[in-house]
Amino acid sequence: MDIIVCVKQVPDTQEVKIDPRTNTIVREGVSSVLNPFDAYAVEEALRIRDRFGGKVIAISMGIQKASKMLKEILALGVDDAVLLSDRVFAGADTLATAYTLALGIQKIGKYDLILCGKQAIDGDTAQVGPSLAEKLNIPHITYASKIEKLESRWIRVRRLVDDGYEIVEASLPAVITVEKGLNVPRLPSLKTFKAAQKKGVKIWNHQDILADPSCTGLNGSPTQVIKTFVPQYGKSVEILEGTMTQQVEKLFHKLSEEGFLFE
Amino acid sequence: MSMQGKYIQRFSEEYEDYLKDESRMIGEADSISFPKTEESLRAILFELKNHQSKITVQGARTGITGGAIPKGGHVLNLSRMNKVKGFRYDPKSKNYFLTVQPGVLLSELRQMISDKDFDTEDWSKESLATLKRFRKDQEYFFPPDPTEASASIGGMVSNNASGARTFRYGPTRNYIEGLRIFLADGDSFLLRRGENKANGRTFVIQTDQGRILSGEIPSYAMPDVKNASGYYAKKNMDLVDLFIGSEGTLGIITEVEIKLIPKPAFFCGMTVFAPNEDIALHFICRIRECAFRPAAIEYFNADALVLLKEQKRKNAAFSTLLEMPFDSREAVYVEYHGEEEEVIQGILQAGEIFVSCGGNEADTWLALNSQGMEQLHFFRHAVPEAVNLTIDERRRKEAGLTKLGTDMAVPDAMLEDVMHLYRTTLRETGVESVIFGHIGNNHVHVNILPRNMEDYIKGKALYGKWAEAVLKMGGTVSAEHGIGKMKISLLKKMIGEKGIEEMKGIKRTFDPEWRLNIGNLFEIE
Ligand SMILES: Cc1cc2nc3c(=O)[nH]c(=O)nc-3n(C[C@H](O)[C@H](O)[C@H](O)COP(=O)(O)OP(=O)(O)OC[C@H]3O[C@@H](n4cnc5c(N)ncnc54)[C@H](O)[C@@H]3O)c2cc1C
Numbered sequence: 001m002d003i004i005v006c007v008k009q010v011p012d013t014q015e016v017k018i019d020p021r022t023n024t025i026v027r028e029g030v031s032s033v034l035n036p037f038d039a040y041a042v043e044e045a046l047r048i049r050d051r052f053g054g055k056v057i058a059i060s061m062g063i064q065k066a067s068k069m070l071k072e073i074l075a076l077g078v079d080d081a082v083l084l085s086d087r088v089f090a091g092a093d094t095l096a097t098a099y100t101l102a103l104g105i106q107k108i109g110k111y112d113l114i115l116c117g118k119q120a121i122d123g124d125t126a127q128v129g130p131s132l133a134e135k136l137n138i139p140h141i142t143y144a145s146k147i148e149k150l151e152s153r154w155i156r157v158r159r160l161v162d163d164g165y166e167i168v169e170a171s172l173p174a175v176i177t178v179e180k181g182l183n184v185p186r187l188p189s190l191k192t193f194k195a196a197q198k199k200g201v202k203i204w205n206h207q208d209i210l211a212d213p214s215c216t217g218l219n220g221s222p223t224q225v226i227k228t229f230v231p232q233y234g235k236s237v238e239i240l241e242g243t244m245t246q247q248v249e250k251l252f253h254k255l256s257e258e259g260f261l262f263e
Numbered sequence: 264m265s266m267q268g269k270y271i272q273r274f275s276e277e278y279e280d281y282l283k284d285e286s287r288m289i290g291e292a293d294s295i296s297f298p299k300t301e302e303s304l305r306a307i308l309f310e311l312k313n314h315q316s317k318i319t320v321q322g323a324r325t326g327i328t329g330g331a332i333p334k335g336g337h338v339l340n341l342s343r344m345n346k347v348k349g350f351r352y353d354p355k356s357k358n359y360f361l362t363v364q365p366g367v368l369l370s371e372l373r374q375m376i377s378d379k380d381f382d383t384e385d386w387s388k389e390s391l392a393t394l395k396r397f398r399k400d401q402e403y404f405f406p407p408d409p410t411e412a413s414a415s416i417g418g419m420v421s422n423n424a425s426g427a428r429t430f431r432y433g434p435t436r437n438y439i440e441g442l443r444i445f446l447a448d449g450d451s452f453l454l455r456r457g458e459n460k461a462n463g464r465t466f467v468i469q470t471d472q473g474r475i476l477s478g479e480i481p482s483y484a485m486p487d488v489k490n491a492s493g494y495y496a497k498k499n500m501d502l503v504d505l506f507i508g509s510e511g512t513l514g515i516i517t518e519v520e521i522k523l524i525p526k527p528a529f530f531c532g533m534t535v536f537a538p539n540e541d542i543a544l545h546f547i548c549r550i551r552e553c554a555f556r557p558a559a560i561e562y563f564n565a566d567a568l569v570l571l572k573e574q575k576r577k578n579a580a581f582s583t584l585l586e587m588p589f590d591s592r593e594a595v596y597v598e599y600h601g602e603e604e605e606v607i608q609g610i611l612q613a614g615e616i617f618v619s620c621g622g623n624e625a626d627t628w629l630a631l632n633s634q635g636m637e638q639l640h641f642f643r644h645a646v647p648e649a650v651n652l653t654i655d656e657r658r659r660k661e662a663g664l665t666k667l668g669t670d671m672a673v674p675d676a677m678l679e680d681v682m683h684l685y686r687t688t689l690r691e692t693g694v695e696s697v698i699f700g701h702i703g704n705n706h707v708h709v710n711i712l713p714r715n716m717e718d719y720i721k722g723k724a725l726y727g728k729w730a731e732a733v734l735k736m737g738g739t740v741s742a743e744h745g746i747g748k749m750k751i752s753l754l755k756k757m758i759g760e761k762g763i764e765e766m767k768g769i770k771r772t773f774d775p776e777w778r779l780n781i782g783n784l785f786e787i788e
Contacts, residue, residue, distance in 0.1 A: 012633075033632065033634065075631070184583055186585065187585065187639075189627045190611075190617075190624040194611075194624070243275065244279070
């Protein structure tokens with residue numbers, strides 16, 4: 001089973017600060033990491049390959065520096081890594097990103113399954129996976145919390161919805177976007193790390209994937225950010241007084257009043 | 264006797280938590296206070312002196328030998344003395360020095376240092392200027408790392424805490440430049456490293472109030488291993504060192520000046536899974552001889568790994584532990600710090616050594632970034648947590664059970680002997696146990712997990728036997744957790760009646776009324 005995993009390099013949220021004037025993320029001096037959701041996608045791909053055979057290829061669109069992240073993914077035992085990097089890809093919204101990734105994937109050619117993280121934590125749109133599937137004209141299932149069954153022609157997935165979960169099947173090839181907690185992502189072993197040292201990251205520009213520059217990057221992005229702001233929540237704090245038992249009783253009351261306790 | 268006042272609360276059920284720490288002992292107390300400043304602390308101490316009340320000092324109560332468990336009297340909880348007071352730079356050594364109150368938690372301190380962000384209320388101009396410089400400078404860090412990051416700085420100093428990285432950086436002691444001490448009667452003084460030394464074995468300290476205190480440093484020889492048993496004692500020693508590791512029996516630490524050193528550019532960790540103990544030990548003995556020294560070498564025996572597998576299966580808090588290679592028996596964790604290139608070389612060399620000892624390259628976990636390191640640290644921290652959970656479970660059936668955890672260290676040459684001793688005697692006795700810990704310093708924690716009182720008694724006997732053997736090997740009965748209330752008989756075995764008497768002499772100098780941290784180090788008379 002040949003699997004493609006889409007991955008993105010994002011700022012390390014543990015270090016992220018918001019510029020209070022512009023309400024945008026301060027990216028200077030912040031180190032980059034693999035988007036946490038994508039780590040689960042990579043792990044799931046590796047597990048499937050280890051069980052069924054085949055190849056796992058990671059693909060990312062990003063700046064040249066993202067090849068370091070792809071190297072780390074190779075060290076996990078991923079077979080190949082492709083970085084789509086070109087000045088004309090810069091400033092892409094979800095539409096342009098999906099367009100570019102779809103062309104990269106078409107150049108790779110053979111695949112049975114495409115895995116993505118549910119969303120990238122810097123934009124939180126969760127749109128790239130589904131729109132990629134549309135570009136490739138294949139089915140997609142989002143928010144997968146478990147792959148229930150995988151056969152050569154179809155897949156059965158448990159996907160999280162607001163009030164529970166659904167079991168959905170799709171024919172292959174398909175795009176699946178995954179939730180956190182689907183698995184526990186592995187660390188590289190010395191063996192896979194050393195093997196990865198001998199591999200390189202393939203870097204493709206817009207000509208390599210036959211992309212129309214008017215559809216990539218800023219040019220290909222109809223999205224306009226009019227305003228960004230930090231949402232204000234009506235937070236209030238109440239301090240419960242009394243002995244520990246009294247406090248517990250008060251807390252219990254509060255919680256049942258607010259409907260947090262059942263029975 | 265029960266008191267109540269501006270700062271002092273009568274002890275009530277609401278404070279029950281303050282009778283406990285991570286030793287799982289339960290104490291008793293009449294009153295409690297949470298001072299925020301030295302002024303309020305002094306007022307509390309005067310009040311307590313009037314009542315001749317005993318005082319037990321508490322930090323974050325993560326100690327595991329019961330040091331913070333009150334034995335009646337007053338609980339002086341310092342968790343709210345948690346300000347950072349000042350900052351200084353020494354251009355000669357290129358180190359920064361932070362003055363902190365004892366209640367600051369290690370986790371908070373780390374965060375502030377890495378964010379370069381401090382609450383600068385009441386800071387002097389010099390401190391503010393230092394901060395400005397610090398912000399432009401490279402990254403710095405505070406190396407002591409006693410696994411439990413919710414420990415307080417006061418507690419760490421009182422126990423001379425250490426941990427995995429002690430292998431490279433030494434214990435907390437090495438990063439303490441100054442201490443401010445309050446005696447039980449409210450007198451205070453400042454000790455700065457290099458400024459007050461013993462003359463041979465005699466020492467003199469003058470308090471801020473003008474009182475002169477003098478005494479004799481004990482004559483016992485400290486073992487040449489990582490050690491947290493009894494007072495630090497050396498001819499011509501620095502008096503700062505007397506208070507570090509004194510477990511709150513001499514004075515109350517109200518301010519600590521800690522040293523920050525440049526942070527290595529790159530950190531990397533690797534856990535290797537060995538098919539058996541011989542391979543693991545052989546690997547350990549060889550990598551610690553390497554010219555590029557690891558920062559930490561940690562050990563997990565087969566039973567510890569089985570316990571983790573079990574907890575991962577049944578406990579949600581452990582579900583994100585990494586999945587272990589299937590046929591793994593024992594594990595060793597090594598960590599390297601330095602420039603990226605040398606660190607990677609160090610890891611690759613460790614890998615080669617592992618293979619030449621009979622290990623398999625595929626059975627390793629490599630952490631090359633902070634998330635990976637977190638995973639491996641979590642895995643390490645999970646062992647004592649899993650032990651505690653297991654003991655808690657068993658105590659529900661048999662309330663008298665406690666964990667029996669050793670904290671002994673031996674000299675390098677004795678590592679294989681002591682591991683052999685643990686293994687054979689445990690097998691003979693048939694008690695359940697796990698072994699893990701700071702094996703780079705020949706310092707593993709053997710934790711006996713008694714299923715019933717019979718196991719418990721057998722375990723206690725084993726414990727005594729090991730202590731004797733370890734002392735014969737030139738080791739120590741407590742390398743990092745301290746003696747507290749649980750290891751007093753072992754300390755006696757280690758330094759003898761005479762040593763205890765000499766320690767008592769020092770205690771009398773600083774706490775003549777014998778009111779401070781009663782039950783720590785010395786039996787209650
Ligand atoms: C899961 C786990 C793992 C651990 N691993 C390690 C480890 O690897 N290495 C290690 O060294 N320890 C370890 N510990 C033990 C513990 O974290 C340390 O001993 C720590 O130094 C205790 O700090 P504390 O603030 O909790 O002190 P407390 O438990 O509150 O007090 C410890 C002692 O210090 C005294 N004290 C506290 N503050 C002051 C003060 N300001 N002035 C005078 N005396 C004071 C107390 O009276 C008491 O005797 C571990 C604990 C846990 C729970």
